[in-house]
Amino acid sequence: MIHYRKILELHDEGISLRGIAASTGNSRQKVTEILAIAEKKGLVCPLEEEMTDRWIEEFLFPEKTLEASGRQPLNFDYIHEELAKPNVTLSLLHHEYEAECRLKNKIPYSYRSFLRHYSRYADKYKATLRIRRKPGEIMEVDWAGSTAFIIDRDTGEKVKAYVFVATLPCSQLSYAEATLSMDLHSWITAHNNAYAYFGGSTQIIVPDNLKASVTKHTSKELVLNSTYREMADHYNTVVMPARVRSPKDKSSVEGAVGAISTWIIAALRNTHCFSIDELNEEVWRKLEEFNRRPFTRKKGSRLSAFEEEEKFALSPLPSTPYKISVWKTAKVRPDYHISVESMFYSVPYEYINRDVEVRLSDSLIEIYFNHMRVATHKRLYGKYGQLSTVRDHMPDNHKLYVDQTPEAAIEWAENIGTSTLKVVRYILDASTNEKQGLQSIFSLKKSERSYTKYEIERACKMIASMTNRPTVKSIQTILKNNKKNDAEQELKRKTEISKNNYGFTRGASYYGGKDK
Template sequence: MDKAREILRQHFEVGLSQREIADSVKVSLGTVSGILAKARAAGISYPVKLNNKELGSILYPPVEKDGNQKYAEPDMEYVHREMQKKGVTLTLLWEEYKTEHPDGLMFTQFCTRYRAFRKMNDVYMHKIYKAGERIMVDWAGDTMSYTDSGGEKHLVYLFVGALPASSYLYVEPFRDMGQQAWISAHVHAFEYYGGVPRIIVPDNAKTAVSKIDSHDPEANRTYADMARHYGAAIVPARVRKPKDKAPVETGVQIVERRIIAKLRHRQFHGFDELWEAVRDELEEVNRKPFQKLPGSRLSVFKETEQPLLRPLPSTRYECADWKQVRAGMDYHVQYDGHFYSVPYLYAGKLLELRATANAIEVFSDHERIASHIRSCASQIRYVTLPEHMPSNHRAMTDWTPERFEAWARKFGPETQAYIRFLIQRREHPEQAFKTCAGVLRMGESLSAAGMEAVCRAAKEKNVFTYKYFSMLFKRMASEPNKRPSAPIRHENLRGGSYYGGDANA
């Protein structure tokens, strides 16, 4: 259902065409068309308020297969002639073909047959990119370096973003190529452009794609979250297919030749100095006139691409770390050495955790079930909300030393002194709370005088565990009036002095 939800989001929220959605989600055009048609028929829009089971029953009802179905083959010579005309696309020709042959080939097979026909006839296509449609991103292969105040040398990696319709570039140096740098580079690039393209085309690095697959790659969760925040779709380039993102490959070459190579003899004494030099060279590259075309990257961008970019959201994206976690039986999930509560009904279940610099959010089946301010205090490892606790656990949170002493005072001063003794025996008062509660509950079955006698004896005998207090309590409660008997005296008994080691021994 995740792909179905993504199809609906990209259609209703991002506004992509069905073909673009199919490329982004890595499904056939027929699947996209079918899901949107069924969603429209059922009155479903985005955001989807149905759970996965309800959505699946609508989008994928049981169907009967017809093994004898036949397809009318399209006239590829006619398709090829029409493709030479301005404004004619394969999508348009396929729709005309489907109108004439409703049971004909789906779009994928239609395109496969056309590619085979074109290959046989040695036909090649020049790809033209629409303004404001996509950004292609990559890291430059060459690196730069700077020397810090201590004389230590540090490598710097350059992020490159290119808008293919205008060849307008964005370049930014980073100290590493990690997830944080990758996300920050995109955020800064969108702010540099003043808007957001509809499609992001990365390569298959781990910061962009968590599962590499020729047919069904899975975007990195943090990367996908960032794209969703800006209303963009991620369409990774195919593995070992650099032509899928040829404009940024060209952009990387330009950066390596006109920025990195140009600054190779300069000695930088800090990261900020290097960043300023790269920024100056970037502005020069974007302002330099084209050799064979009128204008420059900057002028073409302002004229054609900038007006078509989607507006930036009201808030900047905050980089988040996604992690799959399992709630313990104490209904807490762990992240970075701290434990955060979730509703107790989710104890033992597999959940998804989203962590930012300031907040922790926990999700179950795409629904947020808990939100906490992120804790950085080493002495406070557990963050628990009272509403997440069952009623019996919630009552325990009200336990304090004063409450137990007040409870013990109802029996008498000996009981109160014994409860204070139990609490002071432990390093932390909380460690004695369960023992105190057990002792006082046990005393409810005995008279106040009897409880006072038991507590006095327990303190004198240094009893501080519930187990031994229970044994003492049961013995004294069963013999409330029993007194020690007087020693037996008889002439045949030697007496205690016999064992004392005196002169008569």
């Protein structure tokens, strides 16, 4: 048996390698190897009483114990590294280990022994055990049961502050933030800040069944809050709420909540802050101390475990944090508009009387029907009752009415003829207000449905020759009369043609008589 403890203690006293080798009966090469591995694994003097030669040997050379059994040794570093990869489990690694043993004609360890040896290795050498939690896989979130407080400067009263907690189960690194409410805006903002603190996003978020995260959660159906689902999509993560009344589904954050309630909330019980920003500065100072506190049963801290074992596995954050938006439902009114906070936004008229979903952000209003976006508007602010109307959302008859402008009226008249243009200019100039004149021209334009451009131009030419004050009504009368006269003349012409169009008849001579 090598005297590992003596070697380490002599080295700590400053004895040379030659002196240690002579004192312990080991070669200088072996002594150098032991000291190098001990330094690499952080085993330094003074040593505790339970650190016997056998304990130190298992700590420095765990493979020796396994080799002594005649079984295929385990590569613990490889196992620990592979477990960090997505979907890799100990059962898969054990299956591959057994296949390797068969090729080398070695005896493999059973799965239970395989699991036990890895657990011992991870407990001694690594900050995290990757059997249950993979690095970068899950972030568990919740509100702390205990509350902090700030002091109102005016009244001196204590105002409750609620503490949001997020924990990464693999490394146990936690984030905490105080807010004045537990509403949706605070919930989403705290998530943004948590991801910024961790420097990346996880594959899965595990929240409780709060209204800010879950609308409905039964054994058959899960409906997430629309804003929360949108935030998860922004960070390319999946929301998997804990089962109702099942705190074990998020045991890490439940434990972190208890610890943070003690080491942060309770530690600040005598600290007086007068704003939520001041309180958060104190919370984050205590949080830094909390994450740097050494583990009680293994070396390292939450922060060192995160940096060594989990930080690499987080997904990169988007270029910009998620901007909160609010979802509402609305019914499309008969005038093909919806009302949102006393402002009115148009929707394609085909959706009249339909229920639609509305997404409100700081700058945009987006309208969805059956998860398909049908309209987008710039959000209106200021005086109530403002309208945002898109021309393409209108039915055709409404488009005609809205398109009535002096410029459009003159353009239309130019396409008809010079007489029509003269009449339109007169109506615009003679009307007491522009709207009245445009209404009259609109009535004239509707004549195109029943009359040709030639007929309209002819009627305008006739009315211009009769009076210097033409009206739309008089033009419409002439159009009707012209139509009637044209129809009568056409009928007369057809009648005359039918009278003059005799058929071929045989004369009397054909029958033996004499033609007269």
